[in-house]
Amino acid sequence: MSLLEVRGLKASYGVVPALHRVDFRAEAGEVVGILGHNGMGKTTLLRAIMGYVKVTGGEISFDGADIRGLSVNARARAGLGLVPQGREIFPNLSVEDNLMVGIATQKGDTGPIIAEILELFPRLKRLLDRRGGALSGGEQQLLALARCLCRRPKLMLLDEPTEGIQPSIIDEISDTLKVLTARQDITIVLVEQNLDFITGLSDRVYAIANGVLDSEIPRDRLTDPQAVSEFMGFAA
Numbered sequence: 001m002s003l004l005e006v007r008g009l010k011a012s013y014g015v016v017p018a019l020h021r022v023d024f025r026a027e028a029g030e031v032v033g034i035l036g037h038n039g040m041g042k043t044t045l046l047r048a049i050m051g052y053v054k055v056t057g058g059e060i061s062f063d064g065a066d067i068r069g070l071s072v073n074a075r076a077r078a079g080l081g082l083v084p085q086g087r088e089i090f091p092n093l094s095v096e097d098n099l100m101v102g103i104a105t106q107k108g109d110t111g112p113i114i115a116e117i118l119e120l121f122p123r124l125k126r127l128l129d130r131r132g133g134a135l136s137g138g139e140q141q142l143l144a145l146a147r148c149l150c151r152r153p154k155l156m157l158l159d160e161p162t163e164g165i166q167p168s169i170i171d172e173i174s175d176t177l178k179v180l181t182a183r184q185d186i187t188i189v190l191v192e193q194n195l196d197f198i199t200g201l202s203d204r205v206y207a208i209a210n211g212v213l214d215s216e217i218p219r220d221r222l223t224d225p226q227a228v229s230e231f232m233g234f235a236a
């Protein structure tokens with residue numbers, strides 16, 4: 001059984017449909033990339049899996065259980081974590097306090113968790129006293145990733161982690177995620193428009209176009225711009 005299975009998922013904003021039909025799966029330990037242009041439904045999909053957007057049809061099973069009836073908090077407790085688009089870190093809190101917020105729900109001594117997370121993010125170690133709002137976009141993205149990891153999710157949902165970020169830090173984010181997936185038992189579902197980033201990290205890649213996700217892009221087609229463009233809904 002897959003760790004995450006999404007079947008025939010539908011979601012709407014009022015009467016306006018945003019997801020028409022989404023079918024995909026993520027196996028434990030995989031990095032699954034979902035490629036899509038602006039407005040195709042990527043954010044809506046991740047927010048629906050996390051429980052922020054109400055679904056109007058279809059199924060979501062996580063770790064063998066139907067999670068459609070669970071609150072966001074209950075999904076987080078079950079092991080889902082979302083790193084939202086725009087990062088949503090606390091601008092007036094220090095880097096360290098942002099991490100403490102991430103860890104607030106953990107019981108017992110949280111020191112070792114922070115120390116372990118910071119091993120993965122040496123850049124953040126040097127910025128612990130800096131206000132979140134004074135970080136660059138890339139540093140904020142690293143902080144948002146670190147904060148999510150503080151809760152030790154089984155499945156991390158990443159919403160466009162490269163958006164608006166300098167190429168040098170994009171490489172650092174990619175390298176950090178590679179170390180993370182090699183070191184820990186974690187599954188990642190990543191939505192992106194950045195083809196290089198997604199192909200560099202993902203075990204499998206799907207495309208979403210106009211709220212429909214039903215096709216995995218075969219690995220050998222990912223290097224063919226024409227094929228990728230067709231999968232993303234731009235038929236020649």
Ligand SMILES: Nc1ncnc2c1ncn2[C@@H]1O[C@H](COP(=O)(O)OP(=O)(O)OP(=O)(O)O)[C@@H](O)[C@H]1O
Pocket residue numbers: 013016017018036037038039040041042043044045085
């Ligand atoms: N809160 C909302 N109310 C109404 N419609 C919305 C809302 N959020 C998104 N939509 C619409 O739902 C569709 C999918 O949007 P979504 O943000 O999921 O796409 P996306 O692929 O993440 O795009 P982007 O890359 O621009 O973030 C779009 O047509 C968008 O206008």
